[in-house]
Amino acid sequence: MPEYLPTAPYRGTRDFLPAEMSVRTQVFGHLYDVVERFGYQRYDGPILESAEIYEAKSGQEIADQQLYTLTDRGGRRLALRPEMTPSVARMIAGNAGSLQFPVRWYSHPNCHRYERPQRGRVREHWQLNVDIFGSDAASCEIEIFEVIHALMGEFGATRDMYAVRANDRTLLASALTDLAGVPAEHLAAVYSLVDRWEKYDRDKLAADAEEIGLSDKQFARLAETLGMGTALLDELPAEVKDASNLVQVLRSEAAELVQFDPLIVRGLAYYTGTVFEVFDTSPENNRALFGGGRYSDLAGLFTAKEIPGIGFGMGDVTLIDFLTTHGLLPSPRSEYDVAVIPVTADLTGAARSVATRLRSAGLRTSSPLEHRKLGKELTRADKAGARAVVIVGQEDWDAGNVTVRSLATREQTTVALDAAADSVAALL
């Protein structure tokens, strides 16, 4: 017996069979529709990038443990992109001279990370990237929050199903140093501790704080500060707040778009101001769905020009989990709208010409590849989710007619060939 190769996809990656692909295509299409209604322009870049652009900026976890790297036959060290930001920074830097800033760009790359596959984590995922480059105005924050709500709303999500929580790293830095008294040299490590604040219990946090070098007293003061929640904002110095884009948003009529949350940090190194995360509020799926933030100097690796920006990345796995949890996932489309069925094999060519007419009218039209009995073809069309069939019989055909049958009502009518497309369209 011969040995066959396994048919499962590579661990942590996914095959998309037509039904799953139809759902994915609809979900992705909604994303594109929404961001394009906000005037965002789509771009794309290669999957393979020079490995060094990730080693420099994406943070140690990605570069050391998660990056897929390879060396090409010419000796170049390459990586499969784990995220889009370094690529878009490269593109923005390379084209900064000809771009009219601010620009609104979006992309939808598939990204690779070597991770242990688990719920919400795969090795290849699609990430919607939405960014504004070249403006540090608070209206960017407002628009990005509007885009997020529009994206969620496009799927039918209501405001009770998710929450947009935001912080500003400048506010957090002030809270940690001015209020909690964290020494400047521990700031980066304490960011990371804040990021874990809701996931760990108090003992584990205290142990981590000790490891960082905080005294018990410093940890207690940190816990007290973070425990203040929204009220923390009242305690911060006015000049820090006045300089914060997020505070400007919270003081505007757009305040309802977002909740201030001092525990939001975001892991990525390049954020410098506003940071935000969108949470699923359902008890079964209570976790961060996606997030983003503001960076003061996106393209610093590639150019001396300082280009600020703000944006987010939304992964397909968590989004689809969210939509599934809330019953918002679209159903797969039917395979086709209509099948054209010749009653005898002699009429195959006739059926083909009818199918061509229907396609010209924009109808998704199938016609059998092998001749089978009418009943079998009707069953097949029904299973495909078609709404109608056009039956081509000899007598009808000789008279310039065809029979249009509704698969929902099983009613059928004989119509002139010219009227077939309209007659089918009326059944969709």
Added chain:
Amino acid sequence: MPEYLPTAPYRGTRDFLPAEMSVRTQVFGHLYDVVERFGYQRYDGPILESAEIYEAKSGQEIADQQLYTLTDRGGRRLALRPEMTPSVARMIAGNAGSLQFPVRWYSHPNCHRYERPQRGRVREHWQLNVDIFGSDAASCEIEIFEVIHALMGEFGATRDMYAVRANDRTLLASALTDLAGVPAEHLAAVYSLVDRWEKYDRDKLAADAEEIGLSDKQFARLAETLGMGTALLDELPAEVKDASNLVQVLRSEAAELVQFDPLIVRGLAYYTGTVFEVFDTSPENNRALFGGGRYSDLAGLFTAKEIPGIGFGMGDVTLIDFLTTHGLLPSPRSEYDVAVIPVTADLTGAARSVATRLRSAGLRTSSPLEHRKLGKELTRADKAGARAVVIVGQEDWDAGNVTVRSLATREQTTVALDAAADSVAALL
């Protein structure tokens, strides 16, 4: 001075800035529309596959010289897919029990091959894959040829701009053995020679034939046979022709879809019957655009089940070259349809609410992120290709109105807020 990383993409790959991406999106969208009108279902698979599936089937050139391979942190040998056929074979084999054959599937993967970049060849390209699996009927060939003409026609290509040339490997095998007297052991090598027939001069072909092991006399007879062109068909044994799908097509009313050409072979190892190529007929770009063929046993690596099929792969680079040569490439879309411009900074929130209304009506709507003079914003909107702007001034706003201005005619009218979307839509 700091050193900056280069901003060019990896050699042989492409960045798609918004204008190029808009063209690409439209071109790809046309492809999907056409194949879906024929009832083809889209699927997708991972970019990373086990390296062995290419080493077994894709032919030596790909496996030895063109494959991008890597080993993951778990020691698995992987490759970036150089083509989609092995992936789809894996998926079809893995799901053969639940699929209702014949199935019509399409995909649009990006594929990687390590090649020297040159006109029409890049290292990362997008390839439309269109296949029928599970039928060996000649109606599959006819439909595939219809799809090809529909694809070309969708872009406005007329039948004089391209030619669909087809052969059948069973006919070629008969011509080579029965007519030209090529010994069976040289058949594979002679296929490859036929594939080069039109590219090389006679001396080079003769030298290659000698290397294969053909005598001068055998080569002369081969040249005579291939030189017969279409007339070759008349010389072939009836039983060979009767068994050929391509001959069935040529005998049917669908004969006009394709030209018989005994020199078409196709490089890939898995074709067993019909093979075809689509040629650009323009003198500047006279070459094969894309092609495909029939295979009797697609999924033999993965399953004992014999699954015949037929399909083709169409690369984006050659297609876009063709469209460019013939003046058929779509223009980039405008950045957005309409901009909403507040006359003063105080009206930014008002403008935002107007923009939300327009978006709800499906209009691609931009509103400024930073306040600038009206004239500057009008220029910006014009440059973005917008057809209209909505101007939000204090007096209008207090009266519940806005001003809608056509950027084409520069005419403007004051309309009630409720009527703004319709008024803008009328200008698109």
